[in-house]
Every structure is written in structure tokens, then in C-alpha cells.
Amino acid sequence: MNEIEPRIVTIVTELLERSDREETAVSLGATLHGDDGLGLDSLETAELSAILEDEFGTDPFGAGLLPETVADIVAFYADATASSA
Template sequence: MNDVQDSVVKIVESLLESANRGDVVVTLDAPLHGDEGLGLDSLQTAELSAILEDEFGTDPFSEGVVPDTVGEIAGFYASRSTAPA
């Protein structure tokens, strides 16, 4: 896992821990929504968007990108210069 992927996974894990769902395994292939995935609801998705913007200066959701997986979020940042080194 590269630095961007690791950062995104840690952010999602932290979000789930704050929702008392720290037992959920976060992988790059994990869908963000639905019973088969991480099960984020709309409020948690909005919170994730805000956390990502605080961390990276932008977020995929406000850029009009609607990622389906954790890996798609990481890919968004990997393709931008705002990604951490």
C-alpha cells in the first residue's frame, strides 16, 4: 500500500471507529455503501467528505466524483498534486 492509500484507509478506519464500528475491516476494494461494504450512510459520507477535505485540501465528492470504493478515493488523490508525499 502506498502513502496515499494508507492515509485514506486510516481516515476511513477512524471514521468507523467514531461510529463504534471499529471492527469493520477496511480494504481498498471495500465498497463505501451497502450491507456488503462499509455501510456508510449519508451523514457518515458527508463527514468523510469533510475529513478528506481537511486532510488533503479537497475531496472527491465536492469535485463531482462519487467514489464507490475506498480505492477510488485513494485513486482520486493519487492523480492530484494535493496528495501527500
Template sequence: MTDLQGSILALIQSLLERSDKADITVALDTPIHGDGLGLDSLETAELSAMLEDEFGTDPFGEGLMPETVAEIVAFYSSAGESGASVPA
């Protein structure tokens, strides 16, 4: 696991703990909504804000609608590859 992946997984786990969903296991293939993390629209907005606070941008704010944790990681991985600075 990369530092970036670990940072994103820890951030999501923190959100789940505050939402009384600490028993949910977070993995790269975990869906963000439904039977995965089960985030509602308010929790998704909170995740978006947390990602932006941590990394300076977020996939939701860029008009993307990631369906899995891996898609969030891929967003930041591709930003790093394109030369944009993404703190880990």
C-alpha cells in the same frame, strides 16, 4: 502500500471507530456503502469533510461519487500526478 493509501485507510478507520463500526475491515476494494463500509449519507458527508480537512479537497466536493476506497485513493493519486499538491 503507499503513504497516501495508508493515510486514507487510517482516516476511514478513524471514522468507522467513531461510528461504532470499528469491526469493519477497510481494504482498497471495500465498497463505501452497502455491505462494505455501510456508510449512510451523514457518515459519507463526514468522510467528505475529513478528506477535505486532510488533503484540501475531496472527490465528493468535486462532483464524483466514489463507490470503493480504491476510487478515493485514485482521486488523490491522479491529483498528485497532475501536479496538484496532495499532502500525504
């Protein structure tokens, strides 16, 4: 496991805790939106984008991508790290 993965999971978990949804389990396969997933609304998605930008200097949403799962976000940063190496 790379160091990006647990940090992303922690960021999403903390976001859900602030929304009083701490019982929601965050996994790589969890979808970001919809009742079957984490259920992020547009405001929470914007907050997630801002947190990721602050933490990593860029974010997949700002790069024009629309990640559907936590794994998509992890892959965005893994690809960015691999291409900068």
C-alpha cells in the same frame, strides 16, 4: 504503496471507529455504502468528505465524483498528485 493509501485507510477506519463499527475491516476494495461494504450512510459520507477536505484540501465528493470504493478515493488523490507533479 504510496503514502496516500495508508492515510485514506486510516481516515476511514477512524470514521468507522467513531460510529462503533471498529470491527469492520477497511480494504482498498471495500465499497463505501451498502450492507456488503462499509455501510456508510449519508451523514457519514458527508463527514468523510469534510475530513478529506481538511486533510488534503480537496475531496472527490466536492469535485463532483461519487467514489464507490476506498480504492476510488485513493485513485482520486493519486491522480491529483500525478497531475500536479
